[in-house]
Amino acid sequence: MPIKNRIKDFIDSMGITRYQFYKETGIAPSTAYNLYDNPDWIPQVNVLDKICERYKVQPGDLIYWVESSEQEPKQQKENK
Secondary structure, eight states: OOEEEOHHHHHHHHTOOHHHHHHHHOOOHHHHHHHHHOTTOOOOHHHHHHHHHHHTOOGGGTEEEOOHHHHSOHHHHHHO
């Protein structure tokens, strides 16, 4: 998937725990932990809205687009 989340970096830069993150935003604990642990986990719009509202950030601070060719395994690139 060419869209990734940077929630782990965001949470770490805030100096808070995943527990604090989900408590402060009101999102489900499983969602907070999945977002932190898996950059391929993309938040739904309502979750993204809660995070942006709580921390006064833009969605682009939390997710980003990666060009598809950057995601290909190294071996596939070498075979081209």
